[in-house]
Amino acid sequence: MHESKRKVLVIEDSITSMKVIKHLLKGADLEPIGAASLREAREVLSRSGSDEYLCAVVDYCLPDAPEGEAIDFSIEYNVPTIVITGRLDEVTRTNVLAKDVVDYIPKENAQVYEYLVRLVQRLDKNREIGVLVVDDSRLSRTMISSLLKRHNFNTYEAEDGEEGLAALRQYKNIKLVITDENMPNMTGLEMVAEIRRTISKDDLAIIGLSGKGSSALSARFIKSGANDYLNKPYCHEEFFCRVMQNIEYVESIEAIRRASNTDYLTGLPNRRHFFTRIQANLRIAPGNVILGIVDVDQVKWINKQYGYEAGDNVLKSIAKLIEKYFTDCHISRFGGEEFCIYSSGQDTENLLEQYRTFCMEVAQSKIDVGGQFVGFAVNVGISGHFNGDIKETLHFADTNLQKAKEKGDNQIVYS
Template identity: 50%
Template structure:
């Protein structure tokens, strides 16, 4: 679903620039120059179709933030832009349930707005768990998180928090008070870190005390950050976004390190790591297949490397679909590998042969050209042994498949 942004701005030059900024975030823009126009737009739309509203504080028919109140009442997250920078206006804006406010005098307004809009869209898939014995304090944090489109959860004690964490793998951040009915916040952090690393789950400890020793205890127990109450709206969200983005950046780094750049399949190193985990569980049976595209050099020589890349990427896509329950990898060049566990040798061979036939019937197309390719496959079936032994045997059988004329399977 592509979300819309309601942009309410009366200044023509600002309106044009803001439309370009929002468009670069791959979001549709619906514009209004007055509160009256914004109301008409909402009458003919559903609030759920809007990611948020970007609203100027002072409009010709709403000079004192009335458009902000209207958007909030329509259940749409609101980002306020304003040319008024005095303290009273700032406090008036932040007293409302807004996502954020951005002074027009800020030279970084457009870059920050683009980042904020991207973040609001991403947050729809990010879970945040709020833990605390004080219901009012917990609800206040919960409400703040909802402004930023997070999937928010609440737990009144530590044991409930651990249960909810195990049930919701999309939780990327825990905000926990020090005072809990059944344990301390520091104790909760220690329990969480037994199963979740700092790189996979951020934790922020909170407390009303400004005790440096408590801050140190939270950090030493595995918390990523610490927030003293009372805190201002802006500090709260800066800390939240910083910790969520830290986890996301680590995920991107890991994915990049474990993925083949061209085909997006797991690379050889990650393949070994995945298979080793499965082998430790002692599966009843395993099969490992080495798959090689026949005469692939000819494809590159006759049609060019761009066409060759198309063949590799399409083969990888078909492989991911056909072996959705198995471990697949691009080993390099035109060679791929599949690891199948808890499947009998005959069934594994049948599954691989079906894939071989699918590739042989596939017409690979690029621009005005097309080509057909075939596969040679060597399979090793062993219930025990190391991965290196499986690979060695599969490689031996792949060589035999090539020697037998290609487009065939050889196994033990």
């Protein structure tokens, strides 16, 4: 079923600004719904309700709402609100930031619109991200959590370092920790140092907080393993910028890792990542190791006859079938036309039946090449021999693969 795009309500009376914002939001695969006045915005939300909207982008000054009344309207409807304005005076800025807005963006240059789209995209991504707030002051925790919730983060709270460590163990979606220094039982610095014993800066960002305003303390936080530091009291805009910057740092590292560990064509783990995962598995559960090599026949012939796109589609089809049938195994595109499937601790006969069913479906599969349906086949060599050296197991599987090829298409040889 086709998933509908996320809607963004844009309340803006400038035709030029509305066009620019709509164009950028559509480019980000979002659906902008425009309203040129507060009255139009009321009509829009009365028809559809607020639940359909990811957020609202609201101009501060409108013909029928000259003093930010439209901001109060969208907040009352519980729609996360981003304010844009041509007013650059400090009074307007202070008035806006006193409201429960996501952010305040002055119309200074073209770059602010790029920032706006990035911010809207973040609101969608943040629904899956956890942030842990560690502070012995309930008031401080509540204030920080309320700010984070404006940006759709999942927030968790702890009143000292020990509770903070327990929360990290419990909630696996936490990407950022915001911690005060002065706490009972375990201080912020002690907690940061303990976290960094097992979790690197690339996997979890930490922002230190303190009301003391000491440059020495900020240096101690950084040296203990924090990614960043903020003095209390802090500006809301700076707080949000620091949070976004640190979350995006962790995400960028994750993206780099995925790119380096993933086969670009099929999306499966690549050969290098496959061996890394196997070595980790062997340390934990080395029992009943079974390794299979799947070789796709006719790919070179299909490339020559129908073009490389057709051959790529065959490989992608095989990858999807492997994912379908071997959900409890470590799988990989091993290179070229070969895929590798590793399992440990599984019942051998059940696993062999999965291979047989997989080959039967491959035999019935075809790809569409310009209206012509082209079939393909695989052969599988499987080894259950393991004496501690996975390379030797691979050798036996490859030997069985050659025997399977000699027998014909969609054949399995196991020893």
